[in-house]
Amino acid sequence: MTKSMLIVSRHAPWGGLSAREALDIALAGGAFELPVGLLFLDDGVFQLLPGQRPAAVEQKDLAANLQALPLFGVEDLYVCRQSLRLRGLDGQPLALSATPLEGPELADLFDRYDLVITL
Amino acid sequence: MTTLHLLSRSPFGTPLDSTLRLLGVRDGLLLCGDACHALQPGSAPLQLLEHLPDSVALHALAEDLEARNLMAPERVRVVDYPGFVELCTRYDKVNGWL
Amino acid sequence: MSTLNVAGRDLALDEDGYLSDLRDWSEEVAEALARREELELSVEHWEILRLLREFHAQFQLSPATRPLVKYVALKLGPEKGNSPHLNRLFKGSPAKLAAKLAGLPKPTNCL
Numbered sequence: 620m621t622k623s624m625l626i627v628s629r630h631a632p633w634g635g636l637s638a639r640e641a642l643d644i645a646l647a648g649g650a651f652e653l654p655v656g657l658l659f660l661d662d663g664v665f666q667l668l669p670g671q672r673p674a675a676v677e678q679k680d681l682a683a684n685l686q687a688l689p690l691f692g693v694e695d696l697y698v699c700r701q702s703l704r705l706r707g708l709d710g711q712p713l714a715l716s717a718t719p720l721e722g723p724e725l726a727d728l729f730d731r732y733d734l735v736i737t738l
Numbered sequence: 739m740t741t742l743h744l745l746s747r748s749p750f751g752t753p754l755d756s757t758l759r760l761l762g763v764r765d766g767l768l769l770c771g772d773a774c775h776a777l778q779p780g781s782a783p784l785q786l787l788e789h790l791p792d793s794v795a796l797h798a799l800a801e802d803l804e805a806r807n808l809m810a811p812e813r814v815r816v817v818d819y820p821g822f823v824e825l826c827t828r829y830d831k832v833n834g835w836l
Numbered sequence: 837m838s839t840l841n842v843a844g845r846d847l848a849l850d851e852d853g854y855l856s857d858l859r860d861w862s863e864e865v866a867e868a869l870a871r872r873e874e875l876e877l878s879v880e881h882w883e884i885l886r887l888l889r890e891f892h893a894q895f896q897l898s899p900a901t902r903p904l905v906k907y908v909a910l911k912l913g914p915e916k917g918n919s920p921h922l923n924r925l926f927k928g929s930p931a932k933l934a935a936k937l938a939g940l941p942k943p944t945n946c947l
Contacts, residue, residue, distance in 0.1 A: 627833075629753075629756065630748075631748060634746075634747075634748070643944070646897075646900075647944075649902070649903075650900035650901070650902050650903065652902065660756055661750065661751065661753075661756050662748050662750055679896060680896045683894065683895050683896040683897075684895060684896055684897050686894070686895055687895035687897060687899070687903060690895075690899065690903035690906050690907055690910075691899075691900070691902065691903045692902055692903075692906075699756075701759065702756075705750065705751070706750065722759075725759065725760045726760055726761065726762045729760060729762065729833070730762060732831075733830075733831065734831055735831055735833040736833075737833055737834060737835050737836065738836065
């Protein structure tokens, strides 16, 4: 039986490699037709801020890569509402359409997957 | 004398805050490494842990407590490495907050 | 490491035959790369190569097979966006070979 996998991306995009690694796992999982979900949690929500220019810090455009997720078959995209709120981003336009989840909905999400990988 | 304070780390919360928010009532928590400092008496994290429902099992790794001269409160079960492994098999999945 | 001679210029290729410097790409270079793979580029090949370059411009990465098939289906319809059609055009490994000819980086999430 194929196992479903929830990837939790909880780091901002340019300060380290975590955000890139989480996305690479999601894209690889999708390419191999695994059931993959991706949750943006904590500073991970900063990956969804529109208008970022990673070339200024000589990094690849993670935001452009994120847009490819649905084509890779990763359509279950979630964002933690509380994380958005704490960072002043609740209600702001985001660069990727993700389902906002709150409180017990988050624990339920973790329950639905066979594996959880937090990066 | 004046100082320029240089910051480069995220100014937002720790994994413990998020873990506590997402914890299911039948989940467990294992503290190892510097996370054991959450058991520091009188600290804010310890207060948060003490407010968790009794159904949530709390554990801490013995050698990391010892290295930090920390005592586990009564509701925290202290485990060694074989105990760590046993815990990993007892739950349906393991989520490492790195 | 080998080189590809196009119009008197020697272009560097990596160990798998992909352009080392993606800025070297041109339609002429694509034709030369295809000859190296013993492939004659038809109109049907070219429409896929152009789509791949669009994909890369938009998403800044090379698609694996699954997203490639989906993207082609989205842009050209299901009669072209399917594995048999793409396999036939690109010798059974469309994601890798088409990326090579289109001057994209080697796809990383591919068998």
